[in-house]
Amino acid sequence: MLKTLTVNNFALIDHVQIAFAPGLNILTGETGAGKSILIDALSAILGERASVDSIRRDCDYFRVEAVFDISGSQALAGLLDEQGVTCEEDTLIISRRLTRSGKNTVTVNGCQIPLVVLRQIGELLIDMHGQHENQALLRPQAHLALIDEYADKVEPILADYKSAYQQWQQIHAELADHETRSRERERRIEMLLWQTEEIEQAELRLGEDEQWQQEIRLLANVEKIVHAVSHSYILLKQGERGSAVLSALGEIRRELEAAVRYDESLRPKAEALTECLYQLDDIASDLRQYADGIDSDPGRLQKLEDRMAVIQNLKKKYGSTIAEILVYQQQAVTELEALQQTGHTVEQLAAKGQELEDKLTHLSARLDQERRQAAAELETAVTLQLRDLGMANAVFSVAISFIDKFLSTGRNEVICLFSANRGEDPKPLQKVASGGELSRIALAIKSVSAYKDSVGTVIFDEVDAGIGGKTAQMVAEKIAFVASSKQVLCITHSPAIASMADIHFLAEKVVDSDRTITLVRQLAPPDRMLELARMVAGDNTTQIAVENARQMIETAIKKKEKWTNEV
Template structure:
């Protein structure tokens, strides 16, 4: 709900703060006082175009600030959270400013944002009823929203249908891809067979390449290894050059053992050296056995290198490791199976498509039936309001017709048929409804749908009273009051019938001070309301009779508003 609108240097408005309340907020004033400027300023808060032309004469900038309550507005909160805008304070502050050099800024709860974000946010905050919005009623998608939004069961059925429809279209896409790829299947089949056969012929073993690389490296360096082993054995066991490490350690152990007969202080050292000697002797045996088994076999080396060449050839084609090569083979085998089973797969996929179509069609039939029921209910309710809005012979039907095929919204086509006069066939509203008739149709729709929880909390009725009067004006006033029983409504009007329905009556006054024109806005007291209603009804000269008439109008309006409140309660 809109709580406060503050405006600085906007056209005739130098500085104005307007406090709104729930229910019907009426704005009245003499012609040219600046009522439409307020709507322009509020429109800037909702993402409408803002140019330097709006800056008040003599000023360098303009600013508009609106404060909205976020109570019971989950869709607004979700959208703000999606855009990383804080909502913890429970209110929304939108500030928009433009300077004379054309530089503009938009702040939403202190966060800089874009016009696109503001425009989307505006659609969630306020529903504007005006000429452009009447024309939007002619849009097919908006007509679907009207019907689908009137019954929660339709939304459930629509989600189920769209899920089934997506499954159906996905399978159709799979079939198209398979049929598209069938042209080169023959050539691909031969290549895959050759690749699988080449890999299978190699009879690869897990980690075989790593083992081969170790063996080839060993055999290729057999002479160097032999030299290293020989030198190690000489150092361990001794030779022509002197005593070896093993013999030297054994001699050290013997000497220390003999020493212990005279002094046991080195017994621990003796045991440590003895243990080291045993371990070195075991290592020496292992080195000696390795040397005894070492054999240079040129034939084995050639065999291993030939095997490695086969593996290297495969690694260059199919992967860096044997594991990669085997994975490539598994994938190729699967593709081979798919191609060889192509006809069977196509037949099975066609059966799946037919089953998916049947499921989607069943969901579509359910959706169509619910839409027909909702269309009938809405048609009757809207038509009843049209009769009371000065169109006693009007007929309106929301027709749900069978479509040629399944679509994203179902298997039906929706159109709103209308006839304003007896003897005229009902035809689509975009072909027969005038601007005034569209306005009344739109108002009737809003009177029927205002109670919906997901609709914006605030509504603006702009130029709703253009070209009407008398009984019709009274009926329009009652419809607006009916909407305001559930929503916050802002309405600029010239008609006393509408103004007397106000919960908050704001008066817009234009004055000239020191050669400068400025506009002010203030809430009227009960007594001032009587005078304003009388002025609107009778003109400039307010008589005692016109004041009595104004009081009677206000009293009757109060009774009507209580009736609407009881109906909603």
């Protein structure tokens, strides 16, 4: 329930604070007095779009604050808990501030929240019903929502359906994506198979390229090596144009050994020379064996060169080293396995999609059943309400069809039908309902559905447009009846509706210091009677008009007392 609304610097409003009460709160005033401004301010606090043009001239911002009693609202409590908003004594304080720079600041019990969350909260706090909502009845897409709101059992089934539908759509999108990419995937699989097979057939070993490179270098230069080794052996053992190196060193050793007999200081040199002779002799033997054992097999050289050509070719394609080639091979194998698993994934997705489709079929059938039952009940209830509203021959019906495809709301298409005259077949609402008829239809629907929802406050914004006389009286009684179970705020020009008020507010424009401002005040009983008289007689407010207003109020009180006693 809305307890208070405070508006600052909003359009023509400088500062207004209104304390609302349970039951029927009526707001009246001359055309242009600012009643719609209050509705705009209240819409802003409920999360609707707000413009900087709404900021009062010469002001930097507007600020709107509303205080609600939210006791008993489980859905709202759950939403607030999700946002980390705590409530003390079931009180909710919503504040919205908009600056000329466009900065929006929204707080709920002191916690800042996004505008989209404020809109969700607003939908659970107030049901706004006016000419715009009447026009919504002309849109067939709103008719299904009307049935779902009225049906008691639809909500949990529809929630399950929407969850399954979302998953079903996602799977179909994935399957479509797989189909789109299938050719590219097949080309990639073919290439990876060829690459991994090419590397696998090479049977690479780490370090083999360096090993074969060294052997190739040896085999390619075997003649030079043999010549160098043989010549070195000759120089050591045989010599050229004179004694061999070993022979010359042997002669030197003998000379030194002779000298040692006379000078012992030469012995280390003689021994060192002897050691060198032994080493050189061993080297000469090794060179002889090396020269005898070296193989100049040209077939081996060709084989190694062919092997290195294979390795070099792989290096050009897959990596600069054998290690990098093998890493690429492993990566290719992993990717190939993943791509080859896609076929299995597609099968799994298709199976899951069929499972969800079966579920959607079952849930859509249940939705269809519940909607048809609710539609039948709504048809009867709304038709009775319309007859109470002076449309004795009116017929309201709902046509529900079961279509051959899944929609986000099931497999139903719904259209509301209406006939105002006896003998006329009901036709689509948007084709036959006049403005006044549409207003009464909307009120009839609200009357039969109001008790079903958990929203604590209903706003009727000039629902009396286009009606008068006896019909206006009937509309007034319907609104008052809704107010017997909910808080209702009604903006009206109809004295019949205003006479039903539990509390009456007047909006009026005044000029203060050469500036026009809108004021809203609660009317005491005498002032209320004068306002009703003005609404009946205009500026010609006679004593008869005042007496007429008094009688209207007394009649309204008696009717409400009667309803209370009947309940």
